[in-house]
Amino acid sequence: MRRRLDWLQAGVVVAMLVLVLAPGAASWLIAYPAEWVVPITLWLNVFMSWCVDLAGPACRALSAALGVPMTAVRELLNWLPWSVTLTLATFVAWAASGWRLAAFTFFAILYMVVIGYWSESMNSLALVAISVPAAVGIGFALGALAFVSRRAERIITPTLDLLQTVPAFAYLLPILLLFGFGPVVGMIASVLYAFPPTVRNTRLGLSRVPPEVVEAGLMAGATRNQLFWRVRTPNALRQILLGVNQTTMAAFSMVIIASIIGGTADIGWEVLLTMRKALFGESLLAGIVIALMAMVMDRITAAAASAEPAPPGGNGRLRARHRNALIAVGLALGVALLASLLPFLEEYPEAWEVYPAQYLNDFITWIVVEHAKTINLIKRCAFFFVMLPVKTGLDQTVTPFTWGFEFTAPLRAGYALLAAALVAWVAIRRGIGSASLIAFVAIMVYFGITRLPWPAMLAMTVLLGWRLGGPRLALGTAAAFGFLIVAGVWPQTLLSFYLCGLAVLLSFTVGTALGILASELDGVSAFVRPINDTLQTMPLFVILIPFVMIFKIGEFTALLAIMAYAVVPAIRYSEHALRSVPADVVEAATCFGCTRGQLLWRVKLPLAMPVIMLGLNQTIMFAIAMLVIAALVGTNGLGQQVYIGLGDGDFGVGMVAGIGMAFIAMIADRMTQGLSRAREERFGLRAEV
Amino acid sequence: MDDRTPDAPQVKLSCREVWKVYRDEAAPYFRQEVSTGDPGALAARMRGDGAIPAVVDVSFDVHVGEIFVIMGLSGSGKSTVVRCLSRLVEPSHGEVRLDREDLLRKSDRELIEIRRHKMGMVFQSFGLMPHLNVFDNVALPLTLQGRPASERNERVSRVIRLVGLEGRESAFPRQLSGGQQQRVGIARSLAVEPELWFLDEPFSALDPLIRRQMQDEFLRIQHRLKKSIVFITHDFLEALRIADRMMIMRDGRAVQVGAPVDLVLNPADDYVAEFTEDVPMVRVLKASDVLDPSQAVEAGMPREDADLSVENLLPRLARHRGGIAMMRGGESIGVVTAASVIAALAQEKQHRAGTDAPPSVRRGDSRPG
């Protein structure tokens, strides 16, 4: 079977070479003809308007109903004097984790006040405060259902897979059409986007309760209900809270994105608005608010999830909890009283606000002007030597203007010879399969990914799917890519492919290298960790801001932003993988005289490979998630399609692109998991992270 | 073991022809073949079909107030048997009777009531609730029953004192050593004052020294409470220390049932013999097994209980060369001398080595019926 796959793959590559070389080859084989496009977009629109006619009134009624608690919370948060909110939040942080988090929370909130974004921040907080409990409630119920009933699980799990891979923007479309505009819509979107992690973790937690604990509960005479609520759920609580933490973060990032459609005077809206006006100083200041809020929420929920049960004091535990509540109420009342005496504690005076946006803008302008040469050089190099060759191929990229010399016939022949020699060498050393992959890459770099014939691309990916995941994955790949081709978004798919692929390649390489360093040197590890933590909790489009400020709109900026986000899992997983190589193996290797280098290359890396491959998987997922957001700064892929659909209220266009991206993400996920599993089986290891 | 004869021990729990087949619970096997065919062959066929017969045709009784030990290598089906008895797993076939009532016919409600009042169970890896402290863990069964707080507190403090954990009530399981955690498990299982007590390898996860100590504790507790006990272990020495009667299992089947000394002296097959091979004879033999027929009881001889193990008798024998009178029920039944002990041990040794010399002690056939 393997051999046959190898030869098939070689055949595809040869056919492709013939196709792209033959002058005037059947053009329908290169670019998918427009006449063949199936009007899926149209059908989707028809379907959607039918849905809107059917469910629209009910949805709008629901949205109006949800508006009531929403407005109430909004007004409550705006009515509370800022000093009271500050005190309460700081106290909660202290109770959850200790004085360090309390200090961080204190300064974070103070920043919001001083910068003058108080009411915007509270409006965003109101959205989160409503949507997180709703998402957790739904998530817990579904997770418990999936645990109890196998049949329900079989429906819920794949649905979640799809929900979590559909890009965040694409959620907004149907919701926009069904529910209309407004803050409530943002809330609905964030509930829908945020509940899956709670479902997963609830199910996982419940199924991981040790059987003896459950049996002990049964032998204690627990009824079904008692067993669930008093034995299983408390035992699963930690895992469930982990899900709550993830749900909170997801809800939060969606609240920001949702302000695109429902923005009214909240912080996400502020970021978007200023970014559109190219007021980068302002958008950075607003972006920092979001990042701070996200970090505070993440740390507090994470601390709650990992909290040990109360220390000895036993039956006093309940009392301790009451005591905290009492202190909180007391503090709040005290501060409120104080605020009624000192008006600046009630409402922060505008005169005291510090809004250094102008200085920031000036500073950035100064940097951009002062270092214009360097910045341009970086941009040009990246563009001409890395991005364009992948996009349109050396064939068109190498000109006197870009590379400084002509791509003459002898040079082209030299490239071909070099490639042929490499392919031949690999064929001898590693077999036909690897050699045909190399040949494919060589052809791609010469002609550019956007100019490769679609049947060849389709065939290659399907074969790759077969290799990594067997016939089922091959079938799935064929269906997903077939959908993209037939729906007529193949060119955009290729563009996304190019940007995302490049970002993954670069961030995986850089990330793994950093991870290796971090695993060997504790100093590097300590340095990288907080940066990783920050990047990971940062709502996606805040990451864009600094890059846009310096490199302006464009594909290069998008590439950098994607890399900044996608590099995190690569670092994390490789460091974790290398550090968790069993100590006895390392000791044994050291005993028979391995040097440090040998230890790393010959012992640790091979053993760590399955987990590092899981890191690759996550790198790809992160890159795809960021790809859509990066569409905001000007890329021309599927992400842009989603954005266009959103802008025009064109459900079909946005949905085709959104679903297409979800498909690509799922296929990439299965393929890399297949890769990891293959490694794992070879070593008889199990990868766990 | 007919419990209708007047002076036979009273049966607490009995199981007959119990089977448990995992994977493919397939009923077809159990329609006719079970009662007619050979269980061994049937189990082999099931294995061939891809099913896992974890318990194969097991029958035994547990008497009131006795410690019944189930022993076997890991994977031999011990845990599954005891879970069939408590219906934590549903037997595929067979009959389980508790106080003569058919346990398998009980509804879920009735079963919960039975577990709340009649059964307690101790688990190998403790099965404690990590989110509850010692007190709440022990109180759990009572809390689930909704008992009033005063009664609960009183009972819980009593069992916590019984297992020697007073003062640690507010500690959480993870703050305790393995031995202490298992004390919590024991206390919890005793909190409902069960009549029937299941212990599934309760001490296997503990260090040897602690294990020994816990066995002593366990015997002390049992001496006071006189429960009917099913105790699982894979350690023959442990079984020897505590068992009144025991059953040896292999691949789901009960190979032999009897008193420990029967198993050592008359192993049913090589498997049992291998288990008992390393057991020091002095621990197994009781004084009554090594009487010297040529000696008559004389006045002034020191006296000892006839149920004492030879091991415990040896120091006294060293001091009283003339022999010791063995007493049972206030009457002397014979005399043990150093010579009679040595003779008995030598004979057993020869017997084990496979020579034809008959063992000095023979008991009735002890295969399971």
Ligand SMILES: Nc1ncnc2c1ncn2[C@@H]1O[C@H](COP(=O)(O)OP(=O)(O)O)[C@@H](O)[C@H]1O
């Ligand atoms: N839930 C289950 N599903 C399938 N097989 C099981 C299950 N539980 C136990 N078994 C199998 O039944 C056999 C007996 O297991 P067990 O009763 O746990 O043995 P022991 O307690 O003597 O170690 C083993 O072969 C085990 O693999």
Ligand SMILES: [Mg+2]
């Ligand atoms: Mg067991």
